[in-house]
Amino acid sequence: MHIVICIKQVPDSAQIRVHPVTNTIMRQGVPTIINPYDLFALEEALRLRDAHGGEVTVLTMGPPMAEDALRKALTYGADRAVLLTDRCFAGSDTLATSFALSRAIVRIGETFGAPDIVFAGKQTIDGDTAQVGPGIAKRLGLLQFTYVAKIGSIDVDAREITVKRRSEGGTQMLKSRLPCLVTMLEGTNEIRRGSLDDAMRAARGQIVKWSAAEAGIEDLNKCGLRGSPTVVKRVFAPTTRAEKATQIDMTDKTQHDLADELIAAIFTRQPALEHELAFDGGQ
Amino acid sequence: MSNANREAPPSAGRAGIKRELPEHFRDYRHVWVFIELERGEVHPVSFELLGEGRKLADKLGMQLAGIVLGPPGEATQHAIAEAFAYGADLVYLVEAPLLADYRNEPFTKAMTDLVNTHKPEILLLGATTLGRDLAGSVATTLLTGLTADCTELDVVDGSLAATRPTFGGSLLCTIYTLNYRPQMATVRPRVMAMPPRTDKPVGRVIRHKLSMTEEEIITKVLGFNLDRQSAKANLAYADIVVAGGLGLGSAENLQLVKNLARAIGAEYGCSRPLVQKGWMPADRQVGQTGKTIRPKLYIAAGISGAIQHRVGVEGADLIVAINTDPNAPIFDFAHLGIVTDAIRFLPALTEAFTRRLSPHSHDKLAS
Numbered sequence: 001m002h003i004v005i006c007i008k009q010v011p012d013s014a015q016i017r018v019h020p021v022t023n024t025i026m027r028q029g030v031p032t033i034i035n036p037y038d039l040f041a042l043e044e045a046l047r048l049r050d051a052h053g054g055e056v057t058v059l060t061m062g063p064p065m066a067e068d069a070l071r072k073a074l075t076y077g078a079d080r081a082v083l084l085t086d087r088c089f090a091g092s093d094t095l096a097t098s099f100a101l102s103r104a105i106v107r108i109g110e111t112f113g114a115p116d117i118v119f120a121g122k123q124t125i126d127g128d129t130a131q132v133g134p135g136i137a138k139r140l141g142l143l144q145f146t147y148v149a150k151i152g153s154i155d156v157d158a159r160e161i162t163v164k165r166r167s168e169g170g171t172q173m174l175k176s177r178l179p180c181l182v183t184m185l186e187g188t189n190e191i192r193r194g195s196l197d198d199a200m201r202a203a204r205g206q207i208v209k210w211s212a213a214e215a216g217i218e219d220l221n222k223c224g225l226r227g228s229p230t231v232v233k234r235v236f237a238p239t240t241r242a243e244k245a246t247q248i249d250m251t252d253k254t255q256h257d258l259a260d261e262l263i264a265a266i267f268t269r270q271p272a273l274e275h276e277l278a279f280d281g282g283q
Numbered sequence: 284m285s286n287a288n289r290e291a292p293p294s295a296g297r298a299g300i301k302r303e304l305p306e307h308f309r310d311y312r313h314v315w316v317f318i319e320l321e322r323g324e325v326h327p328v329s330f331e332l333l334g335e336g337r338k339l340a341d342k343l344g345m346q347l348a349g350i351v352l353g354p355p356g357e358a359t360q361h362a363i364a365e366a367f368a369y370g371a372d373l374v375y376l377v378e379a380p381l382l383a384d385y386r387n388e389p390f391t392k393a394m395t396d397l398v399n400t401h402k403p404e405i406l407l408l409g410a411t412t413l414g415r416d417l418a419g420s421v422a423t424t425l426l427t428g429l430t431a432d433c434t435e436l437d438v439v440d441g442s443l444a445a446t447r448p449t450f451g452g453s454l455l456c457t458i459y460t461l462n463y464r465p466q467m468a469t470v471r472p473r474v475m476a477m478p479p480r481t482d483k484p485v486g487r488v489i490r491h492k493l494s495m496t497e498e499e500i501i502t503k504v505l506g507f508n509l510d511r512q513s514a515k516a517n518l519a520y521a522d523i524v525v526a527g528g529l530g531l532g533s534a535e536n537l538q539l540v541k542n543l544a545r546a547i548g549a550e551y552g553c554s555r556p557l558v559q560k561g562w563m564p565a566d567r568q569v570g571q572t573g574k575t576i577r578p579k580l581y582i583a584a585g586i587s588g589a590i591q592h593r594v595g596v597e598g599a600d601l602i603v604a605i606n607t608d609p610n611a612p613i614f615d616f617a618h619l620g621i622v623t624d625a626i627r628f629l630p631a632l633t634e635a636f637t638r639r640l641s642p643h644s645h646d647k648l649a650s
């Protein structure tokens with residue numbers, strides 16, 4: 001079976017700094033990583049390949065340096081990597097991103113065989129919209145399963161799949177058909193440590209690089225800024241609350257005094273709470 | 284309406300702020316809120332969105348509609364009544380047995396057909412697992428813009444100004460969908476305040492038929508496992524939340540948080556590192572990548588108050604922080620602070636609350 005998994009290279013956001021005056025993101029020197037949520041999808045793809053045979057193709061759209069993310073994915077054991085890179089994709093919102101990625105997936109299908117499953121992460125840690133997965137599914141006319149906690153079974157010949165999907169108050173068990181798009185929930189598995197073989201292959205291996213034209217994208221009006229219905233007009237720092245916390249004075253007090261004082265302060269500020277607590281709390 | 288003429292002329296890009304709404308979008312009117320009905324229950328985020336939708340509709344001089352998709356029966360009727368009670372002027376209803384469980388195919392079909400027929404200016408959905416699944420499909424089908432996880436919605440120059448946090452909450456950005464309709468946005472539960480509920484008679488309900496049969500739907504529901512009650516942390520909607528952070532030092536010390544929570548009938552939560560360490564399950568995490576909470580009282584013990592934590596708790600009426608470091612950032616947004624060792628203080632606080640709240644403590648209350 002052929003599995004395509006979409007990954008995004010993102011700044012390691014723990015280290016993102018915002019310029020205090022200009023409010024711009026200081027990207028320089030910020031290390032990049034594979035979007036952490038995508039690793040759960042990648043691992044799931046690799047497991048399915050190991051169980052059912054076939055190939056895993058990783059796909060990313062991004063600047064040339066996104067190649068690093070693809071090489072990393074190869075070290076985990078992906079079979080092939082495709083980098084979709086072109087100036088015309090700059091400024092894509094999720095609609096334009098899903099357009100470009102879906103065309104690349106069509107081209108991957110024509111070149112390497114039609115995918116049975118397309119995987120994506122639940123969301124990214126930078127754009128954080130969770131919209132690209134559903135976008136790709138809709139563009140390709142694939143059945144869509146988001147927030148999948150577990151792939152129950154796959155019958156490649158019968159073209160059947162069952163999944164457990166997180167919903168608000170529980171888990172849905174669904175039965176459906178291949179091909180489909182799955183976004184994996186976090187914590188569902190743990191990315192493997194790639195083998196030495198994979199590491200060597202990744203270092204040497206060729207990465208397929210496609211421009212828009214090479215991916216078969218002709219309508220540039222659907223790409224990048226021009227293909228993006230959303231417009232970012234303003235970026236600004238949140239206004240912070242001016243006053244700081246009122247500190248409970250600590251001098252010469254036991255923990256018990258402090259506790260009583262804090263409770264008094266709470267009820268002074270929220271008088272209704274005391275009444276509610278007296279009835280609901282304290283069991 | 285075919286999608287062909289939805290391919291509107293390209294927008295002028297992010298720099299092009301000028302609004303030139305193509306002719307075929309000019310008759311898009313009114314504000315719609317998706318009333319999320321799943322397994323017989325309306326998700327409260329729908330009411331929060333009706334509250335926001337009301338303000339937008341009033342500013343635009345338009346009507347506010349609730350969109351109810353569900354199976355025939357009591358639950359759907361209830362959802363309709365609640366939509367009116369929380370401020371809708373009218374309800375669009377698609378009622379069909381095959382909408383009993385959420386599935387992407389029929390819900391996307393129902394929603395996109397409704398939009399193409401009745402042409403809303405703005406469409407809001409909750410950023411829940413259901414809402415995000417549906418919103419992404421609907422926006423792509425309609426080829427329009429969708430702004431995720433907004434924390435503020437407004438009307439500026441007649442357009443929806445949707446503000447959302449970026450880069451972990453350290454910045455905000457305002458996003459517009461100028462040249463496409465509807466303008467779509469999702470909002471996470473509890474980010475917006477719950478509007479007041481007023482009993483109102485059910486108003487105008489406009490029915491729309493679902494042009495899809497069960498045979499056409501490939502995905503079948505085999506079953507549904509309800510979450511175990513204990514796992515079903517109802518953090519987002521709790522009136523009081525007590526949370527612990529790394530400052531508590533060990534998984535065992537979290538018992539101190541749970542004890543206090545039990546004594547005052549609160550839910551308990553935690554900062555993200557505790558989930559990463561496996562000290563707490565993921566559904567207890569508070570913050571940007573966890574739950575947004577809006578309790579009347581939030582007590583944070585041993586939590587530094589990082590921006591990603593802060594954005595999830597700022598809606599609380601009263602924030603109390605317990606931290607050994609007088610310079611901890613949490614004191615910048617807490618209302619009451621106490622610089623002390625939480626491991627010693629939490630038991631004292633639990634005991635003091637218990638004493639104060641016990642039925643025989645009225646002398647104490649009066650004092």
Ligand SMILES: Cc1cc2nc3c(=O)[nH]c(=O)nc-3n(C[C@H](O)[C@H](O)[C@H](O)COP(=O)(O)OP(=O)(O)OC[C@H]3O[C@@H](n4cnc5c(N)ncnc54)[C@H](O)[C@@H]3O)c2cc1C
Nearest residue numbers: 006061093094121123124127128129130131132430431449
């Ligand atoms: C701060 C900020 C806010 C934004 N807000 C919005 C918004 O509200 N609406 C909007 O339409 N756009 C928005 N964008 C633009 C959006 O981030 C980009 O379109 C981005 O290319 C994809 O969206 P995402 O990061 O949210 O991905 P998500 O939809 O969260 O990603 C889900 C999955 O899709 C796959 N995927 C996503 N991007 C790629 C890629 N480039 N290559 C391969 N696979 C990928 C991955 O598997 C990923 O896990 C925003 C961007 C930023 C920086």
Ligand SMILES: Cc1cc2nc3c(=O)[nH]c(=O)nc-3n(C[C@H](O)[C@H](O)[C@H](O)COP(=O)(O)OP(=O)(O)OC[C@H]3O[C@@H](n4cnc5c(N)ncnc54)[C@H](O)[C@@H]3O)c2cc1C
Nearest residue numbers: 528529530554555570571572573585586587591607608625
């Ligand atoms: C993309 C992204 C998303 C994130 N999402 C979230 C999120 O949703 N929620 C979240 O919480 N975090 C989130 N984080 C992590 C966040 O940046 C912080 O790292 C985290 O909130 C810190 O947790 P903490 O306050 O428990 O730990 P620390 O920052 O280590 O703080 C511990 C605090 O305890 C105090 N302390 C130590 N000993 C004691 C004692 N005995 N008594 C009292 N106080 C004591 C210390 O002074 C310190 O202030 C996210 C990060 C990223 C990069």
